[in-house]
Amino acid sequence: xxxxxxxxxxxxEAIGHAALRLAIESGPHGLALVRVHDIATAAGVSPRTxxxxxxxxxxAICAFQADQSRxxxxxxxxxxxxxxxxxxVIAAVIQLYTEPEPDRAGxxxxxxxxxxxxxxxxxxxxxxxxxxxxxxxxxxxxPARDLFPAVTAAAVAGAIRxxxxxxxxxxxxxSFAAILRSALSCVVPATPPAAARER
Amino acid sequence: xxxxxxxxxxxxEAIGHAALRLAIESGPHGLALVRVHDIATAAGVSPRTxxxxxxxxxxAICAFQADQSRxxxxxxxxxxxxxxxxxxVIAAVIQLYTEPEPDRAGxxxxxxxxxxxxxxxxxxxxxxxxxxxxxxxxxxxxPARDLFPAVTAAAVAGAIRxxxxxxxxxxxxxSFAAILRSALSCVVPATPPAAARER
DNA sequence: CCACGACTTGCGCGACACGCACATAGTGCG
DNA sequence: CGCACTATGTGCGTGTCGCGCAAGTCGTGG
Numbered sequence: 001x002x003x004x005x006x007x008x009x010x011x012x013e014a015i016g017h018a019a020l021r022l023a024i025e026s027g028p029h030g031l032a033l034v035r036v037h038d039i040a041t042a043a044g045v046s047p048r049t050x051x052x053x054x055x056x057x058x059x060a061i062c063a064f065q066a067d068q069s070r071x072x073x074x075x076x077x078x079x080x081x082x083x084x085x086x087x088x089v090i091a092a093v094i095q096l097y098t099e100p101e102p103d104r105a106g107x108x109x110x111x112x113x114x115x116x117x118x119x120x121x122x123x124x125x126x127x128x129x130x131x132x133x134x135x136x137x138x139x140x141x142x143p144a145r146d147l148f149p150a151v152t153a154a155a156v157a158g159a160i161r162x163x164x165x166x167x168x169x170x171x172x173x174x175s176f177a178a179i180l181r182s183a184l185s186c187v188v189p190a191t192p193p194a195a196a197r198e199r
Numbered sequence: 200x201x202x203x204x205x206x207x208x209x210x211x212e213a214i215g216h217a218a219l220r221l222a223i224e225s226g227p228h229g230l231a232l233v234r235v236h237d238i239a240t241a242a243g244v245s246p247r248t249x250x251x252x253x254x255x256x257x258x259a260i261c262a263f264q265a266d267q268s269r270x271x272x273x274x275x276x277x278x279x280x281x282x283x284x285x286x287x288v289i290a291a292v293i294q295l296y297t298e299p300e301p302d303r304a305g306x307x308x309x310x311x312x313x314x315x316x317x318x319x320x321x322x323x324x325x326x327x328x329x330x331x332x333x334x335x336x337x338x339x340x341x342p343a344r345d346l347f348p349a350v351t352a353a354a355v356a357g358a359i360r361x362x363x364x365x366x367x368x369x370x371x372x373x374s375f376a377a378i379l380r381s382a383l384s385c386v387v388p389a390t391p392p393a394a395a396r397e398r
Numbered sequence: 399c400c401a402c403g404a405c406t407t408g409c410g411c412g413a414c415a416c417g418c419a420c421a422t423a424g425t426g427c428g
Numbered sequence: 429c430g431c432a433c434t435a436t437g438t439g440c441g442t443g444t445c446g447c448g449c450a451a452g453t454c455g456t457g458g
Contacts (some may be wrong), residue, residue, distance in 0.1 A: 004424060006434065011437095016343040046438050058317075091422060118257075118317030121324055125316075147378070150361045151354075151385040158327075158353025159346075159400070166346060177345070182394065187386050195381065203404065203455060210405095235445070244406050250446060 011045060012053050016063030018042035019054075023061050024105050027112055031057075058119035062110055065123040069157070071096060073130025076138070085139060086188040089156060092179045093184060097160065102176060108168050113160075124161050128153045139192045148196040155187040210244060212253050215262030216320050217241035218253075222260050223304050227312055230256075257318035263310055264322040268356070270295060272329025272385060275337070284338060285387040288355060293376045296359070301375060307367050310360075327352040336393045347395040354386040 019039045026034050039060060040050040054060040058146045075092040083091070083142035136143040143149045163183040167176050218238045225233050238259060239249040253259040282290070308317045331352035335342040342348045354380040362382040366375045 001426085007424090018206075047414095048416090048439070049437055052437075055415065083285045089421095117324075118321050121315050121320035125320055147358075147361060147365060148385050150365070151358045151382050154357030154361050155354035155386045158357045159350045162346060162349045162353050166349070170343075177454080183346045183350050185394075186347050186392060187354045193385060195384075201455085206455090207405080246445095247447090248405085248408090251406075254446065286437095376428055 009045070011049070012063065015039065015043040015045065015050055015053055016060055018111065019057060019060035020064065020106055023057075023107050028109065031113055031115055058116050060090070061116060062119040062123040064106070065110055065120065066126050066134075069097065069124055069127035070130065072127040072156075073132075074132040075180070076131060076134040078082055081138070084190040085192070086133070086185065086190045089135075089139065089170050089188050090184045093156065094159060098175075099182060104168065108166055111164055111168060116155050119169075121161075125154075125159050127157045131156060132172050141192055141196050146192075146196040152188060156184060159183040159187050206256075210242070211262065214242040214244065214249055214252055215259050216240065218256060219263065219305055219308065222256075222312075223308050227308065230312055230314055232319060253350035255318070257315050261318040261322040263305070263323050264309055264319065267295065268323055268326035269329065270326055271326040271355075272331075272333040275330060275333040278288075280337070283389040284334070284391070285384065285389045287337065287365070288334075288387050289380055289383045292355065293379050294361060296379060297376050303367065306363055310363055310367060320360075323356050324353075326356045326359075330355060338395070340391055340395045345391075345395045347391050351387060355383065358382040 012090070019034075022034050022038055022042060023031055031148070034057065036047050036057065038051060039057065040047040043050070050060070054063065072093065075096045076088060079088040079092050110116055110123070119196065128150070132143060132149040135141075136146075136149035136153055139149070141148055163179045166183070167174075167179050210342050218233075221233050221237055221241060222230055233256065235249060235256065238247050238256065239246040239265070242249070247260070255260065271292065274295045275287060278287040278291050309315055309322070327349070331348040332344060334340075335345075335348035335353055340347055359379065359382070362375070362378045365382070366373075
């Protein structure tokens with residue numbers, strides 16, 4: 001990886017981190033008060049540079065979740081090939097979403113702030129493409145003909161979202177991993193339905 | 200319904216319709232060129248009134264899809280109570296999304312324009328809340344304790360989205376109803392899993 | 399018929415996204 | 429090692445937008 005590319009990644013993360021931190025500090029309702037200037041200053045760049053990287057505050061704040069989502073496909077591919085689909089997906093997702101202990105305040109900000117709803121959904125939805133490809137590769141289905149990979153990927157992304165919301169609201173009566181497991185088990189079959197397998 | 204309320208609904212629809220129409224006419228890439236002033240004028244209101252109803256162009260353009268999504272819960276509730284969950288959901292969704300022949304150009308604009316992605320996701324996701332309630336009511340599960348209703352609702356919303364994308368891309372080798380049916384059948388079980396039923 | 403409340407509209411302000419031009423730092427070649 | 433080249437950071441100017449505020453206008457109920 002280039003020095004250039006590493007610097008780029010670093011400033012991207014710096015801006016994203018600063019944006020999320022300032023948003024949290026200003027409370028869930030004062031998000032509109034966070035000025036672009038503040039984010040840029042906190043990240044040590046000019047306001048103009050900030051929006052070379054992001055074209056809205058919401059995008060910057062949700063950058064971490066977006067990057068996280070992009071890794072789901074790869075996480076599934078790293079599971080052993082002979083593992084059943086449901087177990088593989090559950091294990092991959094749990095590892096990815098509990099490896100760095102998730103930040104309650106950050107997740108609460110992203111998921112429960114109305115102004116961020118659109119960007120948050122975009123962030124979680126970013127998992128779908130790569131995840132669908134990984135599911136298709138694992139199950140030997142053709143994503144161009146069968147809806148199963150894409151639909152399952154969307155369902156997984158949705159289940160992760162619902163699990164996060166439940167983890168935030170309900171309190172700590174269960175670990176995030178356990179909630180994820182029970183959410184995912186509702187929608188991921190051990191093997192694709194016959195209609196998709198028969199091709 | 201009041202005359203006031205009917206007028207309000209009418210202008211809301213007028214603005215949403217005008218916004219979508221202008222967006223389509225300007226082509227998928229010229230969306231940024233559609234000015235708020237144009238939308239307001241086309242709808243016969245002042246620009247200031249336009250954003251009494253919507254706080255962004257994207258929101259106005261996606262208003263129709265959002266309203267549509269809000270009706271999914273009610274559509275499911277109107278199915279006979281003894282129908283299995285999967286059949287009820289499939290029938291409800293198909294009826295709701297094919298009753299007015301869906302507008303290809305409009306759906307294409309909403310789903311395939313990057314700047315609209317966030318709002319489009321919001322629009323489709325609006326189905327989840329009422330739909331989860333309806334599923335919980337139908338299956339007798341408690342939405343506060345079981346993730347099944349919320350997760351299934353999210354999966355259904357995702358499946359509708361994927362089906363729409365497939366219908367737009369693939370072409371007309373299948374009816375929208377058929378695509379919806381096969382997408383939904385991937386994620387909606389005939390009956391809730393044992394973990395949810397045993398409570 | 400009148401007073402109250404809602405919806406609309408015009409005005410103005412602060413913020414923002416982005417194009418453009420220039421400065422600066424990283425990179426690869428001779 | 430030095431030099432051109434390209435990618436990235438920055439300052440400035442511009443057009444648009446979201447929204448608070450204060451009339452004006454039209455339904456609604458007494």
